[in-house]
Amino acid sequence: MPDLVGASDGIGTQVKTYLFGLFVLVLLFCLYVLQSSAQSRKLRSQLLETREDLISTTVSKSYVDNILKSMAETLMVIDTDGTIQRVNQAAISLLGYERHELIGRSAGDLFEEGVDVLSLLKQSELNDVIRRVDTSVVTKDGRHVAVSLSGSVMRDEDGEIQGMVCVAQDITERKRTQEILERQTQELARSNSELEQFAWVASHDLQEPLRMVASYTQLLSKRYKGKLDADADEFIAFAVDGATRMRRLINALLELSRVGTRGKDFEATDCEAIYDRTLVNLQGLVEESGAVVTHDRLPTVMGDVTQLGQLFQNLIANAIKFRGDEQLTVHVGAEQRNGHWEFCVRDNGIGIDPEYAERIFVVFQRLHGKGDRPGTGIGLSICKKIVELHGGRIWVKSQPDEGAAFYFTLPLNEEKSSHE
């Protein structure tokens, strides 16, 4: 080799140049291959991405389509002119039109007269949503279907309004239930007021003739007792007794029915003042029984002052009436609980068997014999009615010989809280 090299220098240089050129070519080729493979990888990954995008777009389109299709609510997409762009299957079923009959139609045509979808759209532009407007749509065959319409504005990336998506829920059933409920409520109110009217008229109008019977049998007894025979005396005595009892019952009934016809609007009422007045009214009874009546600081509530006075009086008088042998103590307490006042009138009297805890509030229900503890058995029914008219609840916790605690709830003083 050295000979060869040494023998021909010119040839050697040529070979060198050639080899160098070849080297450069190979190098260039390698570079090209390297670069093009990178490019093709990039291209491929781009291609793949595009394919994935395409797949995902297709998938999400069918996904959205599926959602729209399976929605029970009718869905309608309208443009800014109020023209329908898209509807779902539920809309087609509800309205009874074919899809092609709906697309391109003015949405306003489908709603009952007076409902302007465009103006709804305009309204919603302010806050982008319409929430549950009750209206109705007219189907192809002319039926009116009550719907609850909600909608939301669609905007493009620049915030320009593209249209609105409206969702209408068929509320025929809800409406019907609501109507039935309203009718029943009205009916109930009517029959209630009729019953109250009846009780009032009966007790009021019966009073007059009864007063005559009672007064004149008493007059008979007064003038003629011992002047007729023994039978006559006995007969008259029964007539007087019957009339007297009936008068008491009718008076009680009248009192109860008066509570029902709520005369006054509720106002802020200081229970402390009511308590004081009640004790003045019951002074004789309290002194006679030797009862010790105490109380917490009582709140101001919303109510009818006359009725609340009656409530306090009945409960305290009741405690005194059903006292036991030991020194009677009655305590009136109140505490705020669950958004209302809970009052308690607690005594250490004879108590009530829990078995009768409900029955004592029913009109004319008495647990004691007539001679035993006097009364008509209406006091607690009146209490119940008063408390219920005030939106509260009354109940008793008691055991025989362990006293009784009557609880009732009354509304908070709204006037006060609104001023605060």
Place this chain on the structure above:
Amino acid sequence: MSSNSNGSLVEILLVEDNPGDVRLTQEAMKEGKMRNRLSVAVDGVEAMAFLRQEGKYADAPRPDVILLDLNLPKKDGRAVLAEIKADPDLKRIPVVILTSSKAEEDILNSYDSHANCYITKPGDLEQFIDVVKSVEGFWFQIVKLPKE
């Protein structure tokens, strides 16, 4: 028997449509000590005619006190009360409302119309007699009425 402070017969006008109540009032007054004359008007129109001495009542005495029922035929007691208290010649005559109504509304309206007192007819005979006696005792023995 005693009479009022003038020593004369006391005049009472009872405005009442129920004969049972009229008789009962008469019976109750028999038990009272006052020498009285009880005149009866059975409705509001008759009561006003009596008080104004109109028609057959031209010679009617001026009552010292009026016992007035509220629920009356023709013109009811509320209207009669209002007319009496609006009439300068009659308004000084004490008007005792004697009614079976216990309604708060009737009580308030009566006093608003210047009734002199309001009494609910008791259902019990003895109480009724007491009421009539008390009315007599109060208006003719305790109270000083204008001389006229």
